[in-house]
Amino acid sequence: MITVPVDLGNRGYDVLVGDGASNELAGMLRERAPRARRAAFICDELVAGQPWFPALDPGMPFTVHAIVPGERSKSLSTVESLARALAHNELARDDVVVGVGGGVVTDLAGFVAATYHRGVAYCPVATTLLAQVDAAVGGKTGVNLPEGKNLVGAFWQPVGVLCDTALLETLPDREWACGRGEMAKYAFLGVPSLAGLPLEEQVARSVACKAAFVGADEREAGRRVLLNYGHTLAHALEAEAARRGRDVRHGEAVAVGLVYAALVARRLGRIDDARVAFHRDVVERFGLRATLPGGPGAWDHGELLAYMGRDKKAAHDLALVLDGPEGLSLVHGIDRSVAARALEELEAADRREGCA
Ligand SMILES: NC(=O)c1ccc[n+]([C@@H]2O[C@H](COP(=O)([O-])OP(=O)(O)OC[C@H]3O[C@@H](n4cnc5c(N)ncnc54)[C@H](O)[C@@H]3O)[C@@H](O)[C@H]2O)c1
Numbered sequence: 001m002i003t004v005p006v007d008l009g010n011r012g013y014d015v016l017v018g019d020g021a022s023n024e025l026a027g028m029l030r031e032r033a034p035r036a037r038r039a040a041f042i043c044d045e046l047v048a049g050q051p052w053f054p055a056l057d058p059g060m061p062f063t064v065h066a067i068v069p070g071e072r073s074k075s076l077s078t079v080e081s082l083a084r085a086l087a088h089n090e091l092a093r094d095d096v097v098v099g100v101g102g103g104v105v106t107d108l109a110g111f112v113a114a115t116y117h118r119g120v121a122y123c124p125v126a127t128t129l130l131a132q133v134d135a136a137v138g139g140k141t142g143v144n145l146p147e148g149k150n151l152v153g154a155f156w157q158p159v160g161v162l163c164d165t166a167l168l169e170t171l172p173d174r175e176w177a178c179g180r181g182e183m184a185k186y187a188f189l190g191v192p193s194l195a196g197l198p199l200e201e202q203v204a205r206s207v208a209c210k211a212a213f214v215g216a217d218e219r220e221a222g223r224r225v226l227l228n229y230g231h232t233l234a235h236a237l238e239a240e241a242a243r244r245g246r247d248v249r250h251g252e253a254v255a256v257g258l259v260y261a262a263l264v265a266r267r268l269g270r271i272d273d274a275r276v277a278f279h280r281d282v283v284e285r286f287g288l289r290a291t292l293p294g295g296p297g298a299w300d301h302g303e304l305l306a307y308m309g310r311d312k313k314a315a316h317d318l319a320l321v322l323d324g325p326e327g328l329s330l331v332h333g334i335d336r337s338v339a340a341r342a343l344e345e346l347e348a349a350d351r352r353e354g355c356a
Contacts, residue, residue, distance in 0.1 A: 004017060004204055006215060008214070011139075012215075013159055017204040018204075019164070021162045022162050029121075029123060033096045037094070039060055039063075040089065040095070042097060044067050044068065044073065047102075052170070058096070058098055067105070071144070074108050074144050076152060082108075086112070092117070095120055095121070097116070098122075098125060103250065106126060106136040106141075107141055109124070110124065110139070114141050123160055124158055127168070132165070134210060137161055138213075139218065140155060148310050177288060182250075183206055184282050184286040185258060186205075195285065230257035232319075232320045233308065234253035235253075235307065235308075236311070256291060259276075261323065262276045263342040264334065265324060267342055270323060292347060301344070305318075305343075317332055318332075318336060318339055319332045319334065
């Protein structure tokens, strides 16, 4: 087991990574939520049906609240129904919410914990690769609006995070790929190649990178924004996909978002062709495709640009995290025509590669 501390003073906590980490749940709650008498598990229906789920033990009486799987459940209406269920079950101020699942569940359950009784203890048990390497760590919680991803949320640090790599044995291939999409971004944030390392090590090194950013800038006033590398186009694709009833997953969208950001950076003269090729290479090495889901012509560029303009990083302009001679930085005031031409370039590359 590897312990990665998230250094946030009296809000600091440990992330336990490894085979069997979820067996530490009761001990972690005893230590970090000592007044809790009851727990509420929030998960999705698929997670609740996994063979390992019944073995999860918070060491106190608990209720299970299973939501419909998928990004559509990350909504204010689900928050309301969950909060009402907790109230109905008399979950009290000193009790604890345990979010068991992928990033949808950990974002949602964290937001419920942040707001129910104006904040109760929260402990995520991350069960997708994506949640283990990223979503469950760092205290960003929230839900989507039809207008965009994660537009309502709160910073709410957990009492601890459990990343049990044994639980990933039941993860479908597509979810592994999604997790690798988030892992790929760490290659641009100072993490040397993770290739060939044991899974536990890959997860722990990714978590340590995130923890360093979170420890230095908990509320994303500065450097933490760099963790959003590749996410501006990704969030636009996800929001537009939700509106059109299309199936685009977060990690897949991040992979293409990384290459898109490189194309924008090259157009602005910040990086050269070799660095763009490096972006494609990293994405491909993680087994992902740097192409727009659905292929060329599948997306309304005007809509995507509108979503990108509403991104949380934007301050009444278009802002993206971009690579450059000194590494990543948040660049404001990007000309819409530059962003639009980079989208066309991304599609042209798709056409060249013959994806349909
Ligand atoms: N808060 C943050 O810092 C942060 C960072 C990155 C991503 N996110 C968010 O994370 C979300 C995406 O997370 P995700 O891809 O993990 O989504 P998810 O929670 O929908 O999980 C993906 C699927 O995997 C299934 N699943 C989960 N664990 C399983 C297991 N062990 N075995 C079998 N099936 C399992 C789920 O039922 C679901 O169908 C997005 O909403 C994104 O915005 C948040």
